[in-house]
Amino acid sequence: MLKKIISAALAAAIAFALCACAEKAKTTENGFTVRGREYLLCDDFSVYGITKGEKYAVFNGEYVFTVEFEEPERFLCVDDSGDLIIYRAADLPKITLEEFGAIAAFIYDSSNTRWIDSFYADDEFLPEEQRGINESQDTALCYSITRALTEGESVEVSADDVLVSNRYFIRLLSQKYPGLYYPVVFFGDVQGRFYLRDRAADRSVVCPRDVLARMIGSVPTEGGAENV
Numbered sequence: 001m002l003k004k005i006i007s008a009a010l011a012a013a014i015a016f017a018l019c020a021c022a023e024k025a026k027t028t029e030n031g032f033t034v035r036g037r038e039y040l041l042c043d044d045f046s047v048y049g050i051t052k053g054e055k056y057a058v059f060n061g062e063y064v065f066t067v068e069f070e071e072p073e074r075f076l077c078v079d080d081s082g083d084l085i086i087y088r089a090a091d092l093p094k095i096t097l098e099e100f101g102a103i104a105a106f107i108y109d110s111s112n113t114r115w116i117d118s119f120y121a122d123d124e125f126l127p128e129e130q131r132g133i134n135e136s137q138d139t140a141l142c143y144s145i146t147r148a149l150t151e152g153e154s155v156e157v158s159a160d161d162v163l164v165s166n167r168y169f170i171r172l173l174s175q176k177y178p179g180l181y182y183p184v185v186f187f188g189d190v191q192g193r194f195y196l197r198d199r200a201a202d203r204s205v206v207c208p209r210d211v212l213a214r215m216i217g218s219v220p221t222e223g224g225a226e227n228v
Contacts, residue, residue, distance in 0.1 A: 025059040031087055032059050039076055039087035045199035047095050047180045049077040049084030070179035082113075086180060097198050098150045100182045102142040102172035107219065112169040112183070116219055125175055142172060144208045145184055149198045152205035161189040168219050170196075186215055 025032035031040040034057040053066035056076055065079065066072045067086070074092060077084040093099070104121035108114060119138035123131040166188030171181040185197040186207060194207040194215070207215070 022055050022058045022063065025057045025064060027060070031090070032057075032064075034059075034064070034076075037073060038090040040090050042086045042088055043094060043200050045183060047086050047100070047177070047182050049075070049086055050179055050181055052077055052079060052084050067179040070177070075179065095177070095180075095182070097146055097172075097182060097184075097201065100146075100172065100180075101174050101176045102146055102182060103139045103175055104173040105138075105142055105145075106171040106173070106181070107215075108169040108171060109219075110164055110167045110169075116168070119170075119214070121173075121175075138214070141211050141214055144211050145170065145172070145196060148205045148208050148211075149184065149196055149201070149203060152208075154203050155195065155205060157187075157189055157195060157204055161191070163188050163190060166194070168215070186211075 023034060025034040028038060031038065033039070049065075049067040049070075051068040053068045053072075055063045056066050056072055057064040059078065062078055064076050064087075065084075067075045067077050067084070074089050076087045078087070079085075088095070103125050105119040106115055107117040107119070109116055119141050120134035120136050122137040122139040123134075125139065126134075168186045170184040170186055172184060173181055183199070185199065186194065187197065188194045194212050195204050196207050196211070197204040
């Protein structure tokens with residue numbers, strides 16, 4: 001009984017401390033309102049924040065943060081066990097893969113926690129002092145990913161056929177949204193075929209050959225790509 005009383009007291013103290021040092025957001029049907037502006041939760045698996053900034057408000061007992069390189073009037077985030085869940089201003093449109101405009105990417109392992117490689121932006125997108133530094137220019141690969149997932153034929157892949165060991169996450173990056181990334185899943189099956197998946201759109205397609213060639217040269221994969 002004493003432990004329950006102490007726990008309740010601690011929870012109350014934490015809640016008071018949160019509210020005392022940051023403005024409290026008001027809950028709405030699909031998000032919250034803070035400082036006179038409404039924010040809506042972005043679609044699941046669409047965009048995430050790369051790095052959180054300063055504490056901005058409190059929502060449902062948790063801190064709301066700014067997003068580095070994004071204006072707080074446009075985007076805010078909540079830290080969910082390391083994933084920075086994005087809320088967009090209500091007057092902004094939904095961010096789809098096509099609208100995101102990816103020009104570069106980070107490649108992460110099957111758990112989406114460890115960086116492995118990068119798709120580098122072409123020099124034309126970089127400040128003059130940074131041009132000619134990257135080992136490759138890969139914006140065309142990001143265009144290929146976007147085109148495949150928005151225009152290619154959708155396919156169904158049985159969960160039983162997916163090789164988790166051949167699953168990697170492509171965190172697409174955009175000049176338009178410098179503080180956000182859009183995740184795309186790259187994965188293989190037991191037949192040696194490889195695919196891309198946009199989880200936000202619930203859509204999978206066969207991985208384009210140019211992307212596949214770069215991916216199998218960057219990450220270890222089981223099986224081959226001869227059937228793609």
